[in-house]
Amino acid sequence: MTNQPSCVIVIFGATGDLAKRKLFPSIYNLFKNGNLSDRFAVVGVARREWSNDFFREKVIEAVHDASDAEVDSEDVASFSDHFYYHPFDVRDTASFVSLKQLLDQLDDTYEVPNNRLFYMAMAPEYFGTIALHLDEAKLTEVDGWKRLVIEKPFGHDLPSAEVLNDQIRQVFSEDEIYRIDHYLGKEMVQNIEVIRFANAMFEQLWNNRFIANIQLTSSESLDVGERGNYYEKSGALRDMVQNHMLQMVSLLAMEPPINLSTEEVRGEKVKVLRSLRHVPASEADDYFVRGQYGAGEIDSQAIKGFREVESVTDDSNTETFVAAKLMIDNHRWAGVPFYIRTGKSMTVKSTQIVVEFKDLPMNLYGTQDVSLGKNLLTIHIQPDEGITLQMNVKKPGSNGETTPIAMEFSKKSALKMNSPEAYERLMHDCMIGDATNFTRWDEVAHSWQFIDSIAEHWRDKLGEEFPNYPAGSMGPIASDELLAKDGFHWWPITNVENKNTVISGKALENDTSIKQ
Ligand SMILES: NC(=O)C1=CN([C@@H]2O[C@H](COP(=O)(O)OP(=O)(O)OC[C@H]3O[C@@H](n4cnc5c(N)ncnc54)[C@H](OP(=O)(O)O)[C@@H]3O)[C@@H](O)[C@H]2O)C=CC1
Ligand SMILES: O=C1O[C@H](COP(=O)(O)O)[C@@H](O)[C@H](O)[C@H]1O
Numbered sequence: 006m007t008n009q010p011s012c013v014i015v016i017f018g019a020t021g022d023l024a025k026r027k028l029f030p031s032i033y034n035l036f037k038n039g040n041l042s043d044r045f046a047v048v049g050v051a052r053r054e055w056s057n058d059f060f061r062e063k064v065i066e067a068v069h070d071a072s073d074a075e076v077d078s079e080d081v082a083s084f085s086d087h088f089y090y091h092p093f094d095v096r097d098t099a100s101f102v103s104l105k106q107l108l109d110q111l112d113d114t115y116e117v118p119n120n121r122l123f124y125m126a127m128a129p130e131y132f133g134t135i136a137l138h139l140d141e142a143k144l145t146e147v148d149g150w151k152r153l154v155i156e157k158p159f160g161h162d163l164p165s166a167e168v169l170n171d172q173i174r175q176v177f178s179e180d181e182i183y184r185i186d187h188y189l190g191k192e193m194v195q196n197i198e199v200i201r202f203a204n205a206m207f208e209q210l211w212n213n214r215f216i217a218n219i220q221l222t223s224s225e226s227l228d229v230g231e232r233g234n235y236y237e238k239s240g241a242l243r244d245m246v247q248n249h250m251l252q253m254v255s256l257l258a259m260e261p262p263i264n265l266s267t268e269e270v271r272g273e274k275v276k277v278l279r280s281l282r283h284v285p286a287s288e289a290d291d292y293f294v295r296g297q298y299g300a301g302e303i304d305s306q307a308i309k310g311f312r313e314v315e316s317v318t319d320d321s322n323t324e325t326f327v328a329a330k331l332m333i334d335n336h337r338w339a340g341v342p343f344y345i346r347t348g349k350s351m352t353v354k355s356t357q358i359v360v361e362f363k364d365l366p367m368n369l370y371g372t373q374d375v376s377l378g379k380n381l382l383t384i385h386i387q388p389d390e391g392i393t394l395q396m397n398v399k400k401p402g403s404n405g406e407t408t409p410i411a412m413e414f415s416k417k418s419a420l421k422m423n424s425p426e427a428y429e430r431l432m433h434d435c436m437i438g439d440a441t442n443f444t445r446w447d448e449v450a451h452s453w454q455f456i457d458s459i460a461e462h463w464r465d466k467l468g469e470e471f472p473n474y475p476a477g478s479m480g481p482i483a484s485d486e487l488l489a490k491d492g493f494h495w496w497p498i499t500n501v502e503n504k505n506t507v508i509s510g511k512a513l514e515n516d517t518s519i520k521q
Contacts, residue, residue: 010436011044012120012149013111015104017095017135018127019049019060022231023156027187028126029064030071031429036084040433046111049090050104060090087115095127095135101142108144120149122435128235129158133172140176154183154435157248158239159444162460163453170446179446183435188249188356189442190427190434192416193386197256197358198270200384200392207382208261210362212337217379218493220344220359221253223386224351224479224509226303229325233316236349240323242295242463245347247456251278252444254343257358258333267441271448278451282332286462293459296326296481298350299472308350308476322467325349326474328484330491342491346484350476352498352509356386359496370397370407378409381496390416391501415501479509 014032016024035041049060064085069076091107093100112119123139125132132155145151153173160166173182188194201208210216223245229236236244255274262269284292299310312319326348333343362380371377381395392414400406434442473481479495488494498509 008040008437009042010120010433011042011115011117012122012436013108013115013117014045014047014122014124015050015108016047016124016126017050017131018125019090020051020053020055020063021126023126024049025063025067026071027426027428028124028432029067031426031432033064033068033081033084034426034429035433037080041436044115044117045087046115046117047088048104048107048111049088050093050095052092052094054092055090057088057090061085061088064088095131095138098138098141101138101144105142105144118149119147121145121147121151122154123152124154125156127156129156129160129169133169136173136176145176150181150438151177152181152183152435152438153177154185154432156185158243159184159248159449160453161239161243162457163450166449166453170449180440182446183431183440183443184446184449185431186248186252186442186444187427187431188252189444190429190431191356191386193384193390194253194256195442197253197384201257202261213339213341215363216341217361217363218342218344218488218491219257220361220496221250221257221346221357222359222495222498223250223345223347223356224353224498225347225349226351226354226477228298228308228311228350228476229314229317231315233314236325237317237321237323240460240463241325241327241347241349242456242460246327246329246345247452248444250345250347251281251452251455252448253358254331254333254345255448258338258343260337265441267439270441271445275445275448275451276335277333278448278455280333280335280338281451281455282334283455284458286458289459289462292330292332294326294328294481294483294487295324295463296328296348296474296484297321297323297471298325298348298474298476298478301350301476301478303350303352303477310472310476311350312472321471322464324463326351326480326484328480328487330487342493344488344493344495346480346495348474348480352477352479354388355498355508357498358384358386360384361493361496370405375406377407383496383499383501385415385499385501389500389502393499393501393505411505413501413505417502 016028018024032047065081068081089107091104108121111117125135139145160169201211255277258277259273262273297311301308311317311325312321328346331343331345360382368377378395378397383393385391394412395409397407398410400408431442485495497507499505500508
């Protein structure tokens with residue numbers, strides 16, 4: 006295994022949004038930071054009749070657009086020389102023959118040891134077709150390695166995911182398939198395992214004896230942008246919960262693996278997904294809340310309601326918000342709710358995990374009016390990265406009074422570096438053959454199985470209650486009620502880089518543990 010892999014990368018969907026915003030800049034960063042050998046080439050495939058030169062200009066533009074800092078123009082130009090464009094419709098079998106000729110030629114030009122990475126950055130309905138054509142045209146007959154990176158959504162329910170999986174498995178073995186979930190490439194998501202398994206003070210307490218509940222918020226202030234067509238069919242449940250949210254839950258809840266090998270880690274994660282309490286349609290409303298935003302305001306800007314977005318019907322039944330209470334029925338987690346919420350056009354863009362610990366058996370410092378603050382561990386995933394531990398200390402100068410304080414670790418300010426993009430990390434992992442942070446088929450299958458009954462229930466239940474939250478809010482009131490029924494509330498979204506200021510949410514009365 007080398008840290009400077011050499012391969013030819015074929016990007017299907019090279020004129021698209023993902024390629025431009027994520028893939029080209031990520032490959033550039035790998036190249037610039039010496040994590041990719043000089044012996045590489047990238048072939049872009051899409052239907053538009055672009056030339057190599059025009060494609061290279063687009064690559065250069067994408068790299069500049071994605072960089073905060075000044076980019077060396079000569080560096081980017083020599084990087085873009087490795088890019089080639091091959092226009093065709095992926096439904097056209099014959100074009101795969103000429104693609105093979107180009108790849109063979111590039112192997113020679115760049116002395117690539119016949120390693121091929123096929124990246125499917127296109128609408129999912131083409132994934133199966135492309136895999137079968139690659140096989141027919143013998144593009145997958147290689148002396149080196151061949152790997153397939155497949156974007157989400159992996160199907161739209163369990164049966165369609167099974168069909169897709171069968172198609173790609175005819176051509177690629179399970180260990181050649183990299184089902185990408187970009188949340189698994191985020192620095193602080195990868196940190197969940199380290200926080201848990203490298204700290205005695207957390208791991209000993211990480212169970213139902215000491216934890217009251219775990220809350221996971223992934224809110225977005227943006228709306229669906231130009232993806233109305235896709236999102237109208239997908240909704241927040243399929244777009245975010247089936248993949249990113251359940252993956253983070255499995256990292257939070259898994260048992261310690263016996264080692265950090267790909268199969269051991271994935272094996273532990275899948276056990277969590279298997280232990281998720283199945284919610285039948287008849288009980289869906291006890292565990293799940295859905296929402297759709299109406300008109301509102303974000304950062305003093307007027308926002309149109311979801312039903313006014315292009316490609317969205319004016320009686321759309323699609324949810325743009327989901328909150329849920331997940332129960333993991335195993336020894337470690339019996340009785341501990343994992344609350345999740347995600348949505349579009351919410352107050353703020355933030356992904357944050359809060360672990361709320363149980364109260365001590367008795368409170369030596371309390372009075373009738375004042376209770377001890379809760380112990381909270383907050384993992385700030387994005388946009389701020391870090392950890393906050395909230396605990397109680399003596400109120401200075403007082404006699405027996407306590408006050409909650411926050412111990413903070415802010416990754417960017419402490420280590421003075423920016424996290425590499427999740428895609429960059431995951432593309433490198435794929436090139437070096439490390440599939441740990443990609444989802445295995447059984448993880449995908451169990452996630453769909455869990456989601457499907459809810460999706461069906463919502464499909465059959467007309468969205469007459471929509472819209473039920475204004476753009477710029479934290480979702481419908483029912484999301485707060487979901488926790489209130491259990492005697493909990495959503496903890497505010499805070500920012501660790503800014504001294505844990507509360508950026509969304511409000512303190513409950515008499516709750517001394519929230520700093521406003
Ligand atoms: N954009 C994002 O932020 C994210 C995207 N994804 C996933 O990545 C994938 C790509 O998304 P995105 O880039 O946004 O989509 P776009 O619609 O922007 O791009 C689609 C690409 O496919 C090409 N294409 C479409 N039909 C054909 C065809 N028949 N033959 C050849 N090329 C074709 C288009 O080019 P042309 O018209 O020139 O043929 C274009 O390059 C999807 O699966 C999406 O769900 C996942 C997470 C985030
Ligand atoms: O996969 C997706 O993720 C993005 C959110 O990703 P983030 O890294 O910006 O948090 C979401 O906007 C998109 O709808 C979804 O398809």
